[in-house]
Amino acid sequence: MKDVNYFFLVLCSVLYIGILSACDDKETPAIMNIESVCGNYAVEQVKMTFNGVDMPALGNISLTLDASYDDNVGEVDGSRKMTLEMPPLWPNLPVEGIYPAFENIIVKVDAVASSELVTFExxxxxAEYDLIVKGTCREGIIVLEWTYTAFSKxxxxxxxxxxxxxxxxMGxxxxxxxxxxxEGSQVPVGEFVTDAIEPVLEAIGRRLGGSFYLExxxxxSVQAGVKSYETNDFVPIPGKLGFRNLNGGFGYxxxxxxxxxxLSQVVLGDFSVSSTMFASIGGNLHFVPVFFVDGRSANELRIAFDTPLGTSFCRFLFQWLENLGEIELSVEExxxxxxxxxxxxxxxxxxIHLLGAVIE
Structure with a gap:
């Protein structure tokens, strides 16, 4: 009987060791090679959200290994430094520098590979904003989640x-x-400019049906529209608007x-966005060459009727006069x-500045 018990004890031990060996023989899933996700991703390969809202990419996105990073570091655990580059985000979020105004977004990300995908952040x-991106790459698809917060008075x-x-x-x-x-007289330049621009501004207000508001x-993003002269109601402008804050106190x-x-139809009397009122950035994105500048406090904001390059407002004014001058103004005006x-x-x-004051 003792021999039988001893035999079963040995048999169980052998079976236990065999089971452990079989488990050890199972292969651990291989970690993806991060370099395999490097390259350019076309618009149809990109899924993207901006502050939780679906947003299409404005062009191709590239993901590359960071050349300044030591190739030997991170190879064991599947982590690497990478560079993500893509066209401007709506509404063309600020990055370094003033010009070019529509530069690409470039973010250094930490990437980690698993057996199925690469994740990065x-x-x-x-001082003006925080921009955070989290993403994944899997089977030729890149998924991006952008979080943006602006800081401004x-x-x-x-x-x-x-x-x-x-x-x-006129400061x-x-x-x-x-x-x-x-008319044969020398008029002080400030007085002449005021007398010349006032009828144009009043005509723009009539065509809008009220005063312009901006938040x-x-x-x-921007909530903008018209405070009606008739009802005092705030009527939003159709479409999607944004504010591009630039260095030096300018924005547009x-x-x-x-x-x-x-805006082109109402303000300029032009049924096209290819007018002098807008410059197209490509795709579904346009900017108005009317710049906003800091006031003396957070309670005022000024519209500057021209850009720092000093070329837009005169072209706008010439076209406005051609389209609407005879309808809205007298011959002398x-x-x-x-x-x-x-x-x-x-x-x-x-x-020429138009001062906007804070309202409740």
Whole structure:
């Protein structure tokens, strides 16, 4: 009996060792080679969200190994440093520098490979904004989750711009002439500019049906529209709008096709977004060459009727007069506004500001 028990004890031990050996023989899944996900991803290979909302890519996205990173580091555990580069995010979020204004987004990311996919995460953190990206690559598809938060004294405040003489500010007119000859008299340049631009602004207000309001949100999107002269209601502009904040205190309005078309039709009398009121960035993205500049406090924001390059407003004014001058202005007002456009074109004056004040 003792021999039988001993035999069963030995048999169980052998079986146990065999089972353990069989388990050890199972292969551990191989970690993906991170280099296999490097390359360019076409728009149809990209799935992307921006602050939790689905958003299409504006072009191809590239993912490459970071050349400044030691190739030998991270090979054991499947982690590497990589560089993600893609076209601007809506609404063309700010990165380094002022020009070119529409630069690509470039983010350094930490990537980790598993047996099935590569995951990565990176961020750009500046005084003006935080931009965080998390993503995965699997079977030729790249998935990106972007989180963006802007920091500005403009955020969360609603500014109202009245189209009248009281809202005009000539503090940065920077004229190269002191007077303008008009009907045989020398008129001080500031007085002439005010008299020439006021009827144009009033006409724009009539066509809009009210004053223009603007509120910048923390994700750099914009709520904008018209405060009706008749009802005092706030009527939003159709489409999607954004605010592009630049260094040096400048920023400008960005619009999708619907928003750009609405503004072009109402303000300029032009049924196309290819007018002088907009510059197309490609795809469904346009910007209005009307710059916003810091006021003296967070309670004011100024519209500068021209860009730092000083070329947009005179072209806009010439086209506005051609499209709407005879409909909206008297003969004398047209002549004055045309003379104002020439002053802008010849660089004899620079910025005409319209002051917007915070409203509740």
């Amino acid at each position: 990176g961020s750009i953190k500046k 403009f955020i969360g405040k609603r500014y109202l711009f009245e189209f009248n003489k009281q809202s005009l500010n 940065m007119l920077n004229p190269s002439v002191e007077t303008v000859e008009w 910048v949100l923390s994700d750099a 309005l960005v619009a999708d096709y619907d928003g750009a078309l609405c 047209i002549e004055k506004a045309h003379r104002l456009a020439l002053l802008l074109q010849d660089k004899k004056i620079k910025y």
